[in-house]
Amino acid sequence: MKYSAFALLREAFRGHRGWTPAWRKAEPKPHYDVVIIGGGGHGLATAFYLATEHGITNVAVLEKGYIGSGNAGRNTTIIRSNYLLPGNEPFYEWSMKLWEGLEQNLNYNAMVSQRGVLNLYHSDAQRDAFARRGNAMRLHGVDAELLHRDGVRRMVPFLDYDNARFPIHGGLLQRRGGTARHDAVVWGYARGADTRGVDIIENCEVTGLSIVNGRVTGVDTTRGTIRAKKVAMAVAGNTSRVAALAGLRLPIESHVLQAFVSEGIKPAIDCVVTFGAGHFYISQSDKGGLVFGGDIDGYNSYAWRGNLPIVEDVLEEGMAIWPGLGRIRMLRFWGGLMDMSMDGSPIIDRTPVDGLYLNAGWCYGGFKATPASGWCFAHLVARDEPYPVAAALRLDRFATGALIDERGAGAQPNLH
Template identity: 45%
Template sequence: MPFSLLKYGLSSEYPVDVDLPAPKELKSSYDVVIIGGGGHGLATAYYLAKYHGITNVAVLEKAYLGGGNTARNTAVIRSNYLTSEGVKFYAESVRLFKELSNEFDFNIMYSERGQLTLAHTDATVRAFRQRAEVNKHFGGRTEMIDRQQIRELVPTLNLDPGHLPVLAGLWHIDGATARHDAVAWGYAKQAAKRGVEIHQLTEVLDFVMENGRVAAVKTNRGTVKCGCAVQAIAGHSSLLLNKLGIRAPIHSFPLQAMVTQPFKPFLDPLVSSSALHCYVQQTGRGEVVFGGGSDPYPLYNTRSTLDLKESLLAHAIEMFPFLANAKLMRQWAGTTDMTPDYSPIMGRSPVDNYYLDAGWGTWGFKSTPICGKTMAELVASGGRTPELIKPFALERFSTFQQVNEMGATAASH
């Protein structure tokens, strides 16, 4: 054993940079209570503390930090959406992602690799042309490419899978990946340094209402008063909203993914096909990740299923036939909150001091920085909604002003 390591372990005076303070008891009250210790909740706490000086904040997480959907996604970052509202929102998130490692002084392993989405029909080609123009107009770097360019970009890709030959592709230069747990811990560490309290194993059970406002939050560790509360609990959003009598058009579905044994690098871009309901990427460790559409029925369970594995891998092998002999290492699932227009619900709720960050479907991780920044602005201003998230308000479903992002996913849902 190296002497320095032994000295580190035995010395009481050796300098140690602790990421999070030791657990402590809940205080009786906080200015802001954030429900959910995933990427969004931690990002909101960080931006409140750093840019608005609001540090009397408690982040309440029923399990462990980043252990929900933050830990269960496939870490894709992109902004190639369909609508002007979506592109502007996610393009700003990509911009923030690029600077997070420097801002945290903590490596989130951000890797810009580009995303290639395949078009198998003439109708998809036409839709991709329009999508590329919308992206260019609102700051995204997206363009159409032909078969020859696809062949040069991904030499191992089968361009003629069964009855669905590849006609063209949508090449999104800004497509990237990052370590999802590093993003969560980076936000947590910096928020804690500024005085934010982070309480793990603290489940919110109910609310105390006074004069139409949330006066306190009941947890398994006691009741705490709050000036306002922010909900950021992907997967179970509707269950908590029900406790407040808030109706929202959210249905939760399992979303599964799986990963193979490591291989030497052969795939740099992220490759997806909504027609084949599949996307494929290779991690920095050489593992090949497969993902696809969500399960076709609502469920809160995060179990893996054989039927999804069989159908997803059959389509993946059509794209990359040589992977037929690859060995799977693991399979997992998360729970996605889907809305009718495939866009999130952000902003104020019918309860005056209760703010919503919900309905993320499969888009939550890639929006982490901009969601935290805008939700912090919302809270710090006392409820004045930032322009960037006004289109995602809950009331859009009653005024018929949906932001339709159906079809913008890497694999169809």
């Protein structure tokens, strides 16, 4: 059913008895044109764009848990396209453009809020680096503004501008950046894909991949064998495990990233602010909770939970820019599994197995990429060629040396 103000009014008079589930509980069929492994944001967006942009609707999305149980429901909801390198920036800007039209496209309120993303700088050298990044963004047609201290102070007056170690000198602002409701994004994509005929099969874990003469022919799952012409992997932290079913070894390590939310408070911070001298990012949800996070724990993990040293580290960084944070109680924190690639950038590419496609390496930047990731992956799966803005996100770049290393940290995933 289409959501609209009229539908809301009609249901108000009917006691809200007419709403239907947003997607069907589909049973697996024996054969599909495309099977997508992973019912997260990226997998569902891929299914949605396969249906809407390429007319491929005989598609199944297999999810081992329930929709929204993985990283889609665990991230800090920030959307932005403020990257430096030419391999990344056009891709993330395409994602930002898709975010801007997403709700109309999906007929779903994803609460996309372009409230601005402000990256603080704390030294002259960092200002120069941020100016360079801002210029690179503008050369790609993306909005970027370099603010001095007074400009930042007008936006967020309560920060600690004269901190002895990390004085705030200014910030790089992308006004079009902001936040989106993470659960609503997956729900919206799931509903949009389902409406167009895609089967979304929850509680269905892939246990094997059938490969005959170097070509994928289907998947074995906990709910039976499903044959498929093409199989697309979008499984984030479990990428190495699923790829191992096809005998592939990938340039990926799984790490845990923790995120935090405080008790709900009155509106305090109306943009996203990041700390430049470390790694800390904070925004406020519409419920009032402060949503924030920092670095990954830094060691391989499939445990969905982290350790206390990073909790301490993140809170110290928060206190360094916003001492008032210390008067607010923390409500909860949790962990998600990151598919950390060896250069910190993602992979959307074919694999050495015919008919098997890879979407991975999102590190801790996967949420903002959701629409473009789905768009580009759908294009790759449907046409066997990369969409232009994702052409650099190749699997073989590690062998050829065409790395996309934003951080410049080398092949050390825990440093990206």
